[in-house]
Amino acid sequence: MPYGARNKINAVVTSVKSGDVMSLAKFDIERPCSMASVLTTESVEELGLKAGDRVTLVVKAVHVLPVKE
Amino acid sequence: MPYGARNKINAVVTSVKSGDVMSLAKFDIERPCSMASVLTTESVEELGLKAGDRVTLVVKAVHVLPVKE
Amino acid sequence: MPYGARNKINAVVTSVKSGDVMSLAKFDIERPCSMASVLTTESVEELGLKAGDRVTLVVKAVHVLPVKE
Amino acid sequence: MPYGARNKINAVVTSVKSGDVMSLAKFDIERPCSMASVLTTESVEELGLKAGDRVTLVVKAVHVLPVKE
Amino acid sequence: MPYGARNKINAVVTSVKSGDVMSLAKFDIERPCSMASVLTTESVEELGLKAGDRVTLVVKAVHVLPVKE
Amino acid sequence: MPYGARNKINAVVTSVKSGDVMSLAKFDIERPCSMASVLTTESVEELGLKAGDRVTLVVKAVHVLPVKE
Structure with a gap:
């Protein structure tokens, strides 16, 4: 996983x-996945x-950002 | 769904x-969901x-952006 | 204010x-309001x-991001 | 106004x-101002x-992005 | 170039x-390169x-977004 | 350099x-330049x-964001 980003989600294109x-x-995201958010500690x-x-x-x-596998 | 954004994903906080x-x-995103991306037609x-x-x-x-339900 | 963002500004749509x-x-933002910026400490x-x-x-x-009230 | 952005708001720093x-x-935004949003036509x-x-x-x-005057 | 983004710039990490x-x-970006911007036609x-x-x-x-090669 | 951003790159417009x-x-970015990224320490x-x-x-x-000189 070479991307400097917390969210990297497997997906299938359904339309363009x-x-x-x-x-x-x-x-479509077919499988359960995890995500992450960076926000201010004040907002938290x-x-x-x-x-x-x-x-x-x-x-x-x-x-x-879609990246083709 | 009052948000002017294509991606609105139900999730449960696992850590802060x-x-x-x-x-x-x-x-955690527990259920299958859909997402959308806007990119240049050149990139497509x-x-x-x-x-x-x-x-x-x-x-x-x-x-x-997390929004509390 | 359930949004995990520092900027939440009341406004009226003038055109689409x-x-x-x-x-x-x-x-149009009719009333005085406050805003916030996160930037690097280096930039500050x-x-x-x-x-x-x-x-x-x-x-x-x-x-x-417009959110309808 | 040389910035290639729709939102250029005069403000005074209140804290860092x-x-x-x-x-x-x-x-603080002291005067009434205007803002703009780009969103998908689908969202509109x-x-x-x-x-x-x-x-x-x-x-x-x-x-x-704060820009010093 | 599998990324759905217009800007993909070769670089070397100088500090973290x-x-x-x-x-x-x-x-450091060592070689001349090109970049692209999407902005409103109004701003143009x-x-x-x-x-x-x-x-x-x-x-x-x-x-x-840094991506390791 | 009055911009509260780490990346300020001199460039010449080649097309619109x-x-x-x-x-x-x-x-076109004609001269070697530097860039910066903010990412989570986890990603690093x-x-x-x-x-x-x-x-x-x-x-x-x-x-x-293009800014005209």
Whole structure:
């Protein structure tokens, strides 16, 4: 796993919609996986974030980098 | 789903490590889910990205926003 | 405020321009508000950043996530 | 305004907390201002985003770039 | 080049400073290279950006992903 | 250098392709330069990242901010 990033998720492409400059690709994640977030310690304290909490992980699609295997 | 983002993933916090300014939180994604990526159409063409391709989705942890339910 | 982010700004949509894949939305921030930035301590020292300094906060529009209230 | 970014907000530094590698700076925005977001057209349609809507603009602090005037 | 990103730059690590949660790594780019930016068409028009213009490319370090060869 | 970012690279625009909402600009970096990355200390340790290592720096084009000189 040579990537300097915490999130490396196996996925299968389900669709690609290409526009003039930008494209939107979609993926299925078939197996349970783990993710990680870096946030300010202030945000952790404000949320009271701790093991066992249920959260929604929101990620803008522009931040997702597909790498072909 | 009121978020203007394509990726909204249900997760459970498994650990939180707090540093002086930044913290690292980890999550389990228990159910199969979908993700989306916006990339340049040039990158799509260079990769030859199409439905059925296997990829690794790489996301730096700083781009993952936890929202408490 | 359940979001694990330092910047949560109340705004009103003023326009939406939709393209083939991406759209550009604009907003008015009507009330004085606060913002926060995480940067390297090296950058803070290089800038000599301290309370009272006047700055311009530059944010690429792709990093702004609208959440509907 | 020489920056290739839609958001350029005048602000005053209110505090700087420096950690070992990363620092957290806070700012006051004293005057009403405008902001912009780029999101997928799919997200716009899913949210039904249109002029007049009230939203919260969420921005992780790592995406905010202070430029000294 | 299997990465769905426009910028893939060969570099050599010159230093790594590790903090409690985050680290700062530095690199030398030894050979001339090319880069790319995606920005709004509005920003292109506001800047009057065209071939031959001299610019400074500003990138926050959190957006740079090292991949080991 | 008034920018609160580690990467400030001199470049010349070589092309601009404008789409309906987003544009793709390309640049030549003519002189050797340095770059920096902020990543988790966990990633540094997983990669075994140290001075002298050869890496590819991957940066999505949406994270590159051109500033006109």
